Amino acid sequence: MGLNTRRLLAVPLMALAAGAGLVVAPGAAEAAGVTATVKVRTTLKTRSGPSLTAKTTGSLRNGQKVTATCRVNGPSVRGSQRTTKQWDRLSNGSYVSHAYLKVSRTIAPCATRTTAVKAKPKPAPKPKAKPAPKPAYKVGKVRSADGPVNIRTGPSTAYPVKRAIATGATVQGVCGVVGAMVSGTVRSTTQWNRLSDGSYISHAYVVTPTLHLCPGATMKPIVAPTPEQFIKAAVPGAQKGWREYGVPPSVTIAQAILESGWGRSSLSVTDSNYFGIKCQGSNYGTLAKGCHVYHTTECDKAGKCFGTTGSFRIYADMASSFRDHGNFLRVNSRYKPAFSYTRDANKFIWQVWKAGYATDPNYFTKITTLMASYNLYQYDTWK
Numbered sequence: 001m002g003l004n005t006r007r008l009l010a011v012p013l014m015a016l017a018a019g020a021g022l023v024v025a026p027g028a029a030e031a032a033g034v035t036a037t038v039k040v041r042t043t044l045k046t047r048s049g050p051s052l053t054a055k056t057t058g059s060l061r062n063g064q065k066v067t068a069t070c071r072v073n074g075p076s077v078r079g080s081q082r083t084t085k086q087w088d089r090l091s092n093g094s095y096v097s098h099a100y101l102k103v104s105r106t107i108a109p110c111a112t113r114t115t116a117v118k119a120k121p122k123p124a125p126k127p128k129a130k131p132a133p134k135p136a137y138k139v140g141k142v143r144s145a146d147g148p149v150n151i152r153t154g155p156s157t158a159y160p161v162k163r164a165i166a167t168g169a170t171v172q173g174v175c176g177v178v179g180a181m182v183s184g185t186v187r188s189t190t191q192w193n194r195l196s197d198g199s200y201i202s203h204a205y206v207v208t209p210t211l212h213l214c215p216g217a218t219m220k221p222i223v224a225p226t227p228e229q230f231i232k233a234a235v236p237g238a239q240k241g242w243r244e245y246g247v248p249p250s251v252t253i254a255q256a257i258l259e260s261g262w263g264r265s266s267l268s269v270t271d272s273n274y275f276g277i278k279c280q281g282s283n284y285g286t287l288a289k290g291c292h293v294y295h296t297t298e299c300d301k302a303g304k305c306f307g308t309t310g311s312f313r314i315y316a317d318m319a320s321s322f323r324d325h326g327n328f329l330r331v332n333s334r335y336k337p338a339f340s341y342t343r344d345a346n347k348f349i350w351q352v353w354k355a356g357y358a359t360d361p362n363y364f365t366k367i368t369t370l371m372a373s374y375n376l377y378q379y380d381t382w383k
Contacts (some may be wrong), residue, residue, distance in 0.1 A: 032065040033091055034108075036101040039080045046094035050074030050087035051246075057094045066089040070110035071098065131257060137172035137196045140208025142308045147152045147183045149205045153266040155192035160261050163198045172196040175214035197294045198266035230262050231374060238317030239381050245326030246347040252322055252374035254367045257374075263318075271314040279311040287324040288313035314366025343382050345371060 024036045038044050038060045047054035050072050057113035060066060072095075073309035077101025086098035088107055098107070123317055125205045131261050148164035150157075151171075165171070167185075172195055175228045179192040184204025194214055226232065238249035240242055259275050260268040267273040279291035315317055315321040329352065336353035346367045353364040360366070371377060 004194045015342065034071045034103055034105055034294055036066050036068050036088070036103045036107075038062060038064045038066060038096075038100060040100050041080075046092075048094065049076065050089075050095045051193050052077070052097075053194050054095065060096065066096070066101070068101065068103070068107045069148050092143065110191060137174045138209045138211060140173050140193065140206040141170050142169045142171060142201075142205055143168055143185050143207055144205050146205075149184075149201060151195065151199045151201045153199060154264045154269045155194075155262065156224055157182070159200070159264040159269075161183050162266070164349050169248050171201055171208075173201075173206070173208050173211050175217070176203065176211040176215040194270070198270050198292070199365045200266070225262065225266050227257075227262060227324060227374065230257065231376070233263075234322065235379050236310045237317075237322030239379060240319060241323045241326035242381050243341070244323060245330040246342040247326040247329055248342065248348050249379045250345045251349045251375050252325055254349075254370040255325070256322065257370055258366055267312055268321075271312060272317055272321050273312050274318065274321045277313050277321075277324060277329075279313055279329055283309055284313045285324060285327070286329060287320050288315055289320075290314045343380075345377060345380060 012174050040060075040062050045056050045063055046058045049055075059201040067090060067106040069091055071086050071088050073085045074095075074097075075343055076083065077097040077099040079097055082099055083103055084098050086107075087095045088098050088101060089095055099155060108161050127298075142165055144167040148166050150161045150164050152159040153162055155177050158180070173193040174196055175194050176191050177194060177200075178190050179200070179202075181188065181190050182202040182204040184202060186207060187204055189203050192206065193203050193206055193211060194200055231253060234253045235249065238252040238256075241247050241252055242249050246379075256263075256274040259265075263274065264270070265274075267276060275290075277288075279288075282291065284291050292314050293309050293311045313324065315324065329338065334355045334376045335352055335357070337355065338348050341347035341351060341378070349367050350364055352368075357363070
């Protein structure tokens with residue numbers, strides 16, 4: 001192969017190395033090196049790097065010939081030939097200060113060595129929390145020749161009245177359930193419309209687009225339980241709550257009666273929530289299965305009304321609600337004194353009320369009256 005051919009091949013090879021971003025190819029001067037003579041009184045130490053603090057790799061005697069391949073800058077050294085920051089890399093890869101070398105020509109700078117650095121991948125963006133879906137409701141208009149229409153906590157005239165609205169008012173119907181038969185101004189029907197705040201109005205007084213059957217509802221009418229039926233259904237969950245958390249069953253049952261209106265509140269009918277326990281943000285604990293956001297309207301003392309929301313826990317059944325009630329009291333430190341009386345129902349509820357569970361000054365009396373009137377003490381498991 002001729003000289004010209006060798007030169008043509010050398011250029012593309014160097015370009016390829018540089019383009020790879022790994023190493024810059026050495027220049028001709030560095031590859032060839034420069035012969036230098038050591039000038040010292042005794043010996044000159046060679047080092048692993050261009051510094052007096054670098055590890056010693058060997059020594060050179062005065063007058064010894066070495067080959068310097070290139071130069072770099074390092075700490076300044078005053079030697080036999082000059083004072084300089086230049087350090088020379090020798091053909092064996094070690095370094096000596098240029099202050100002790102006699103050379104015939106300039107030593108070329110060492111090529112810059114760079115390592116390709118991969119860019120760190122950007123962390124995947126955190127998924128944005130999806131806003132809670134707004135309930136899909138249909139606006140209906142109340143039509144009544146019988147005066148104001150009652151909106152109740154459940155789909156029957158046996159349920160407590162939550163409020164009353166006049167003819168011409170609008171309501172937000174979410175879905176329908178089968179309840180007590182009502183003969184109204186618009187029609188006679190067993191359909192009751194569940195509103196966006198969880199309350200119910202008889203479809204007999206509402207003109208509205210078609211509503212779908214509420215999730216989990218059946219075509220059988222929902223009948224409010226009798227006191228005997230309510231207590232019988234409540235006992236298993238209340239007793240399990242005592243075994244797990246220490247709340248006397250008689251207390252749990254009496255509180256559920258008072259706070260859910262014998263299971264007729266919209267929270268208990270719709271979500272099996274018998275104590276009005278709320279979600280903390282999106283957290284509903286380990287015993288509930290989700291949150292239900294109720295949209296309501298409140299008015300201040302000046303008569304100005306505004307929309308607001310409340311997020312309440314949803315339970316699979318009554319027993320889950322009762323167990324969560326026990327857990328709620330147990331994990332809140334304010335109720336800790338009550339758990340010194342897990343086998344004394346009256347003292348237990350007195351401590352709970354005293355800790356601020358309810359603002360009603362007669363709350364303790366109402367609960368103990370229910371416990372005595374319906375002999376709820378008989379369900380206290382330890383007896």
